[in-house]
Amino acid sequence: MKGIYRILIALVFLIAAIASYSMGIQSGVFLFIILGLVLEGAFWFGMFSAKRRNEA
Known part of the structure; x- marks a missing residue:
């Protein structure tokens, strides 16, 4: 179930x-393009985040 939530997010x-x-391209507001870059970065870091292993 945890994997499904990760994919949905x-x-x-x-x-x-x-x-x-x-919206940034249509309106010409550069702030939307910056926001798009931040959201895309969150997408890629969320998809390929390193899995941590607990080693005793």
Whole structure:
């Protein structure tokens, strides 16, 4: 179940990044493009985060 939530959150970040890029291009507001970059970074770091192992 934990994996499903991780995938859903990553997809939300990706959709929000695409929407932000789209709004930034249409309106010409550079802040939306920066927001898109931040959201896309959150998507990629969420997808490929390092798994930690507990070693005793």
